[in-house]
Amino acid sequence: xxxxxxxxxxxxxxxxxxxxxxxxxxxxxxxxxxxxxxxxxxxxxxxxxxxxxxxxxxxxxxxxxxxxxxxxxxxxxxxxxxxxxxxxxxxxxxxxxxxxxxxxxxxxxxxxxxxxxxxxxxxxxxxxxxxxxxxxxxxxxxxxxxxxxxxxxxxxxxxxxxxxxxxxxxxxxxxxxxxxxxxxxxxxxxxxxxxxxxxxxxxxxxxxxxxxxxxxxxxxxxxxxxxxxxxxxxxxxxxxxxxxxxxxxxxxxxxxxxxxxxxxxxxxxxxxxxxxxxxxxxxxxxxxxxxxxx
Amino acid sequence: xxxxxxxxxxxxxxxxxxxxxxxxxxxxxxxxxxxxxxxxxxxxxxxxxxxxxxxxxxxxxxxxxxxxxxxxxxxxxxxxxxxxxxxxxxxxxxxxxxxxxxxxxxxxxxxxxxxxxxxxxxxxxxxxxxxxxxxxxxxxxxxxxxxxxxxxxxxxxxxxxxxxxxxxxxxxxxxxxxxxxxxxxx
Numbered sequence: 001x002x003x004x005x006x007x008x009x010x011x012x013x014x015x016x017x018x019x020x021x022x023x024x025x026x027x028x029x030x031x032x033x034x035x036x037x038x039x040x041x042x043x044x045x046x047x048x049x050x051x052x053x054x055x056x057x058x059x060x061x062x063x064x065x066x067x068x069x070x071x072x073x074x075x076x077x078x079x080x081x082x083x084x085x086x087x088x089x090x091x092x093x094x095x096x097x098x099x100x101x102x103x104x105x106x107x108x109x110x111x112x113x114x115x116x117x118x119x120x121x122x123x124x125x126x127x128x129x130x131x132x133x134x135x136x137x138x139x140x141x142x143x144x145x146x147x148x149x150x151x152x153x154x155x156x157x158x159x160x161x162x163x164x165x166x167x168x169x170x171x172x173x174x175x176x177x178x179x180x181x182x183x184x185x186x187x188x189x190x191x192x193x194x195x196x197x198x199x200x201x202x203x204x205x206x207x208x209x210x211x212x213x214x215x216x217x218x219x220x221x222x223x224x225x226x227x228x229x230x231x232x233x234x235x236x237x238x239x240x241x242x243x244x245x246x247x248x249x250x251x252x253x254x255x256x257x258x259x260x261x262x263x264x265x266x267x268x269x270x271x272x273x274x275x276x277x278x279x280x281x282x283x284x285x286x287x288x289x290x291x292x293x294x
Numbered sequence: 295x296x297x298x299x300x301x302x303x304x305x306x307x308x309x310x311x312x313x314x315x316x317x318x319x320x321x322x323x324x325x326x327x328x329x330x331x332x333x334x335x336x337x338x339x340x341x342x343x344x345x346x347x348x349x350x351x352x353x354x355x356x357x358x359x360x361x362x363x364x365x366x367x368x369x370x371x372x373x374x375x376x377x378x379x380x381x382x383x384x385x386x387x388x389x390x391x392x393x394x395x396x397x398x399x400x401x402x403x404x405x406x407x408x409x410x411x412x413x414x415x416x417x418x419x420x421x422x423x424x425x426x427x428x429x430x431x432x433x434x435x436x437x438x439x440x441x442x443x444x445x446x447x448x449x450x451x452x453x454x455x456x457x458x459x460x461x462x463x464x465x466x467x468x469x470x471x472x473x474x475x476x477x478x479x480x
Contacts, residue, residue: 003397004377006469010438011369012416017423018362018439021432161313163342164320195317213321215334248446250321272325273446 059098062108063088066101073139073160082142086198086255090145097153097177101140103127105157109177122155122171124182130159130167138167144199144255153177154207156199164214165193170228172204183228185209191231192222198255202263202288208234210253210265218251219267223288239269239280239293248273253282261287264294297360304352311352312345319361323368329441330372330389340375344368369439388441395462396438399470422472426465433458434465 060079067074074082082088090097098108105125110117128138142158152174159167168187171180186192186209194211201207205227211220221234242249249269256265265282283294295314303311323344327337344367357363423431433451436442437458444462448455 003393004373006396006399007393007438008373009415009419010435011366011373012419013366013423013435013439014420015357015359015362015366017420017431018365018435019359020428021435021439022361161317163312163345164316214324215338272322273442273450 059089059108062098062100070139074141086144088143088145090147092147095147097145097147099143099145099155099157101143101157103136103138103140105140105143105155107145107155107177107180111176118178120173120177120179122180124171124180125157125169128157128159128167128169129188131162142166142196146200146255147176148201148203148258151176152201152204154199154201155180156196156209158196161195164195166195167193168196168209170199170207170209172201172227174204184231185228186222186231189231192220192233194220197252198265200256200258200263202256202258202261206288208256208265208288210255212252213250217249219253219282220251221253221265225289234291236282236291242269256282256284256288258288261285263288265291301352301356301360304349305356312349315345315348315364316341319364322361323364326365326368326440327372330369331376332389336375336379337372340368340372343371347371365440388443392438392441395466399466399473418476422469425472426468430461430465433461437462 060083064076064079067079079088088099088101094111094113096108096110096114100106100108103126105122107120107122108117109120125140127134127136128140129135130138138159140157141160144156145153147153152172153176155171155173157169157171159169166187168185170183170185172183173180192211194214196209197212198210199208205225207224207228209222209231211218211222213220217238219236221236222231223234224231237243238249238251249271252268252270254266254268256263261284263284265284267280267282269278269280271277281294282291284291295318297318300311300314300318303314320341323341324337327340327344328334331337331340344364347367348364351367355363423434426434429451433447436447436450437444442450444455444458447453448458451458453461
């Protein structure tokens, strides 16, 4: 027990010494690579936007207006960050989809690079199941939208974060976004309630919700193979070189992208010792049934 | 959101403070608790307790080093939980090894049941830490405050594992001498 006494005594170390011990050289190679990747994506999005000429619609302003009306639940800087992560706006060739996070949520759609627009309302998004009950006062703080197949689209909405959990709602459209149907998700089912970091559907049946690491190092990805009826965690072993210390490296997966049966899922690996982040990629060649580190 | 902004939310009694703290430092505190408790469920509860304790502490406190402030609370709560729930068991994995190493400088130091950590003892450990150079102090705290493995510490400081062990051994000897000079371990 004496050793335990010394251990407890060390717990009284001055906070400035503890902070000092966090300082040693942190390598930034991974962070830089990540920043470059994000910048490249953002630049590509902006270039495409400028070429398509739809920036005149001021999409960012439209989304920000909604947040401002809701007492600034998402700041301008946070929205910029979310846009760079692929939230709220989806671009695919000449097709553009924009989420307006109102209640109910509205979707702006264009299939001619922004020349003309149509609007749809997401039935069922006027309320959200959160914290044990159906709530009509929930504000949407995150959102992903995308497409699959010929005429399929998916929509994921995230509510407020609380103690490492976040209520979410998922919707599917089979008519290019004209009408939407809510499907079950891991939060509703009580299967998993973490903080959503990405969503994608390869088909109407096969979908993925990605989560920030929390209870374990991750990567935490839940998958449905039956259109949301059931969800289960994807078994993903860490890369071989990181298998030795399961708590040193933590994983944050992001929205996968699919082209037919081929798909890729970006995963940021954070080294908790050095603070270095490295971007990895999980790849599938069978429509998301199996994944391997690329 | 910066630490200063989060602390301001606590002062305004805005519960968003807890959400932001959890976002920013949830995994950090969980890792620390997990290294001590070696039990995910307990560690998860320990982190939640940390947020509750922080909510009660700020105000009146306004920590200068918020991350370290949270780490201290998490560590203290984890240790309390370990004592309560596992009685004599010393936890698993890395903590058991760290305690074994510390055993060499404990001597006749009082057991935790006999001696609460008083402000006088806080001064004692900080006096000792202040006598070390920055690298020694950092390596010592990474091992015995944060319960990191020697391999992790070696990576952090760009040293070989053997060098870390040597520095730790030397620092433990200094601690033993220091405690003896202060009337402990006689």
